[in-house]
Amino acid sequence: MSANFFTSLNWTVMDKTTLFIQVCYTVAALVLVWLLHYVFIQPLNRIRDLCDTGYQDQARWDRYGRTKRQLANEARRNKKVGDVPPVFPNGWFALCESEDLKAGQVLAVKALDENLAVFRTEEGKVCVLDAYCPHLGAHLGIGGRVVDDCIECPFHGWKFSGHDGKCTSIPYSKGKVPTSAQVKKWPCHEVNGFVFFWYHAETDKSLEPEWTVPELDVISSGRWKYRGRTEYKVNVHIQEIPENGADVAHLAHLHGPSMLGGSDLTSIDKSNCPGKLNGTSAPILHHHWEVGWQGPEHGAADRHIAVTTIKHDLRLFGRIPFILMEVEAKQIGPGLVYLTLDTSLGRCVLVQTVTPIAPFTQRVLHRLYASPTVIAPYAKLILWGEAIQFERDVAVWNHKTYIRHPVIVSEDRTISKHRRWYQQFYSENSPRIETIMENRKGSLDW
Structure with a gap:
């Protein structure tokens, strides 16, 4: 063979090697760009459904090949509700x-x-109406169309005003619009990145909110950066979630172990948590909490607000604090919390909303905003750590029953205080589970 053939073959091999190296460099550069974008720019978005948290034990012991959703549904059916409010x-x-x-x-x-x-x-105005058209019951939110300030029914084209819920037009009718042709208009308020509506079981108070949702200027002005969100569905009575803020004693036991331990309750090592008598040595990392809960003064105008104060630090070998944080959790009514976090790099605010979808299904959302001094990776680390800790609570909530008269000790007295404070959000006609279940008899279930 000629020398030219070997030379050509050698160049071909070199060209392929060079091309392979260039491709590797390109892929590595793209991965690095994506990683930098995810860490420094893209907000965190963590979503957990009802079946995603708190069912690891059932999955470990299952012998029938059931899915997590099947196991979660079985656990929900087996759960005792308790004597709930x-x-x-x-x-x-x-x-x-x-x-x-x-x-x-x-x-x-x-x-x-x-x-x-x-x-x-x-x-740009937000409106909230009852979903069902009074004509033949079509769902206005499924296929409905916005026309000016009205919503048009997808079935026959009836239009209902977003201002008062009254029917403004029946396209095929030449007569006068019946005065009874209207749907309920719910009071609503858009603030801090959420659309809220006012719910009250008493008819005379359902249209006149007793307080307003306070606006956070750091959010509405755009001065603080949005850094991410978490979303959960939880199988629990709504009161159990805010009551957590007054349950001081559970913090050391459930939330003391490092967030690096995850949210699987069986896998979390609690043997060396602070306050444990059987621990042989201090844990490498643990969270330390000092908590206080304070309700409003008697007769205060803002009696719908309660405040939890938290001093938190992450300790190395039980001695050396190296991540310090002060938190004020302001509970505003039954379904809204503003958590202001003072960190070594600056301040953040976490907005938590809790909305009952059904009697024992809560949708919980968190949105984190951080001051300009709090860099994105640190803010997202805070949100991720909060998510891990919250999921530990979810794992308990999904299985616990409600005990109206619990056996408590003196250290639990803030729980009793919180329950007395929360009673103001119930009224004579507030729906009870017995009534709802009775009304659902005969409903279709496939």
Whole structure:
């Protein structure tokens, strides 16, 4: 063979090697760019359904090949409800996030066992109406169309005003619109990245909110950066979730182990948590908490607000604190919390909303905003750590029963205080689980 053949073959091999190296460099560069974008720019978005948290033990012991959803549904059926308070308290509840609702868009939303049509007019105003058209019962949120400041029924084209719920037009009728042709208009308020609506079981108070959702200027002004969200569905009575803020004793036991241990309750090593007598050595990392809960003064105008203060630090070998944080959790009514976090790099605020979809199904949303001094990776680490800790609570909530008269010790007295404070959100006609189950008899279930 000629020398030219070997030379050509050698160049071909070199060309392929060079091409392979270039491809590797390109892929590595793209991965690096994606990683930097994810860490420094893209907000965190963590979503967990009812079956995603708290069913690891059932999955480990299952011998029948059932899915997590099947195991979760079985656990929900087997769970004893307990002697629960009314299932829907009175107050403001989040229906959706502002970014979910574009101008001219309609959403079908289920909240507090109500079916609602939530829409934004072309001018940007949010309206909330009962979902069912009084004509023949079509769902306005499914296929409904926004026309000016009205929503048009997808069945026959009847139009209902977003301002008062009255029918403004029947396209095929030449007569006068019947005065009874209207749907309920719910008070709503868009603030801090959420659309809220006012729910009250008493008819005379259902249209006149008793307080407003306070606006956070750091969010509305755009000065603080949005860094991410988490979303959960939880199988528990709504009161159990805010009551967590007054349950001081559970923090050391459930939330003391490092967040690196995850949220699987069986796998978390609690043997060396602070306060444990059987621990032989200090854990490498643990969370330390100092908590106080304070309700409003008697007769205060803001009696719907309670405050939990938390001093938190992450300790190395039980001695050396190296991540310090002070938190103020302001509970505003039954379904809204503003958590202000003071960290070594600056301040953040976490907005938590809790909305009952059904009596024992809560939708919990968190949105984190951080001051400019809090860099994105640190803010997302805070949100991720909060999510892990919250999921430990979810794993307990999904299986616990409600005990109206618990056996408590003196250190648990804030739980009793919180329950007395929370009673103000129930009224004479607040729905009870017995009534709802009775009303559901004969409903279709495939």
